[in-house]
Amino acid sequence: GAVVSQHPSRVICKSGTSVKIECRSLDFQATTMFWYRQFPKKSLMLMATSNEGSKATYEQGVEKDKFLINHASLTLSTLTVTSAHPEDSSFYICSAPGTGLSYGYTFGSGTRLTVV
Amino acid sequence: AQRVTQPEKLLSVFKGAPVELKCNYSYSGSPELFWYVQYSRQRLQLLLRHISRESIKGFTADLNKGETSFHLKKPFAQEEDSAMYYCALRNAGNMLTFGGGTRLMVKP
Numbered sequence: 001g002a003v004v005s006q007h008p009s010r011v012i013c014k015s016g017t018s019v020k021i022e023c024r025s026l027d028f029q030a031t032t033m034f035w036y037r038q039f040p041k042k043s044l045m046l047m048a049t050s051n052e053g054s055k056a057t058y059e060q061g062v063e064k065d066k067f068l069i070n071h072a073s074l075t076l077s078t079l080t081v082t083s084a085h086p087e088d089s090s091f092y093i094c095s096a097p098g099t100g101l102s103y104g105y106t107f108g109s110g111t112r113l114t115v116v
Numbered sequence: 117a118q119r120v121t122q123p124e125k126l127l128s129v130f131k132g133a134p135v136e137l138k139c140n141y142s143y144s145g146s147p148e149l150f151w152y153v154q155y156s157r158q159r160l161q162l163l164l165r166h167i168s169r170e171s172i173k174g175f176t177a178d179l180n181k182g183e184t185s186f187h188l189k190k191p192f193a194q195e196e197d198s199a200m201y202y203c204a205l206r207n208a209g210n211m212l213t214f215g216g217g218t219r220l221m222v223k224p
Contacts, residue, residue: 034212043202043216093160095212105150105212107160 002028004096006108013084013115021079021111023094030096033077034105035069038091047092050077084115118143120205122215129193130223137188137218139177139203148206149186151177152214155199163201164188173197193222 003026013019023033031052036044048069050056056069066088068080081088094108119142129135141147151163164172166179166186177188186203203215 044214046211046213049211095160105162107152109159 002026002096002106004030004094004106004108006094006111008111009109010112011114013113015085015115016083018080018082019084019113021081021092021094021113023077023079023096023108025075025096025106028096029074030077031074032097033071034095034097035067035077035079036093036095038093038110044093047079052077081113084113086115089113089115118147118205118207118213120203120213120215122201122203122218124218125216126219126221128221128223131195132192135190135193135197135220135222137201137203137220139186139188139215141184141186141203141205143184143205143207145208147179149177149179150204150206150212151175151186151188152202152204153199154202160202193220195222195224198222
């Protein structure tokens with residue numbers, strides 16, 4: 001079935017640095033990728049939707065200059081957390097919609113970001 | 117705006133007991149609803165879709181448009197069912213909105 005590979009699974013960075021998270025669709029083309037953030041003991045909150053070849057759509061309250069999203073190809077979408085701060089520490093998950101009759105969503109394994 | 121509500125954050129049952137995880141939604145259009153499960157240290161994965169009306173791992177869920185609910189049920193819980201369960205709604209724009217999640221604990 002469809003697989004989304006997300007890397008890194010865990011990253012610790014210093015305040016002020018930038019971190020890039022990659023999501024690749026391994027055996028299908030993902031023209032759309034959803035980026036979620038999950039706070040401890042909370043549900044997933046949609047941050048933005050990336051579309052191959054066009055600008056990402058950000059949800060209200062999400063800083064587009066802080067969370068840079070690039071969907072460079074049909075198999076790769078990246079989220080860059082720029083000038084990270086401790087409050088950006090969270091669990092970030094990407095997801096791509098399925099196709100055809102098996103219309104579900106495939107999730108990456110998530111990235112635990114800790115900013116110190 | 118669409119909204120998905122899972123009123124119980126934690127549900128604890130004994131093995132063999134029936135289990136029902138509640139999910140209510142609000143959406144002005146025709147909803148597509150899903151249940152996702154996240155086992156410990158694993159990624160989110162699809163459990164059920166309402167359009168397929170299937171039973172997976174003994175779980176079923178029926179969409180009740182009158183009550184705007186999509187409760188997940190299983191007649192006899194197993195210890196391996198212990199996990200985090202998320203109800204989700206897909207809108208016409210292909211966007212998923214998740215409920216807050218319910219942690220199911222099945223005790224031996």
